[in-house]
Amino acid sequence: MNRNDARKIAETITNEQLQQMFETAKAKITDWTKVSNVNKGLTKGVSWNILAKDFDVNSNHHILAKTNMVREFGEFLPDEIKPQKKVRQFQPPTHQDPQF
Template sequence: MNRHLARKIAEVITNKQLQEMFNSAKENIKDWTVVSNVNRIMSKGTAWNILAKAFDESKEHHIMAKTNMVREFGEFLPKEFMDPFKNVRPKTTIAVVHQDPIF
């Protein structure tokens, strides 16, 4: 997930939804040694320890922390939650300018 989309989601997501995302991630991640999306020098397991290990649902979290949580584990958000945030751009046809090469 890219940073821009993660930020838009982080602005509206609730702590309860984040907790559900973490619970789903905990159950479904098989390989914790995969490279993290947030920081390429650490593993997904290290990112879990920093972002989710001591997550407190009753506490307000900084927007950057939420953004990083969603970037790292956003694939475990419910599909219904992701639908409004899809970046759907209508495909337009562009006229290509072409000239034969002159040798």
């Protein structure tokens, strides 16, 4: 997920929805050694330890922390929260036969 989409989601997401996202991620991630989306020098396991290990539903989290949480584990959000995929429709290119 890109930073702009993650920021928009982070502005409106609740702590309960973040907790649900973390529970789904914990159950579905099989390879914790993959490179992190937020910081390429870390793995998903290290990102988990930083962002989700001590997550408190009753605490108020900074918008940047929420943005990073959504960027890293946003693929595990419910479909109604995820941003809609933009379908680009391309017009065929203009063509003329060469004139010799």
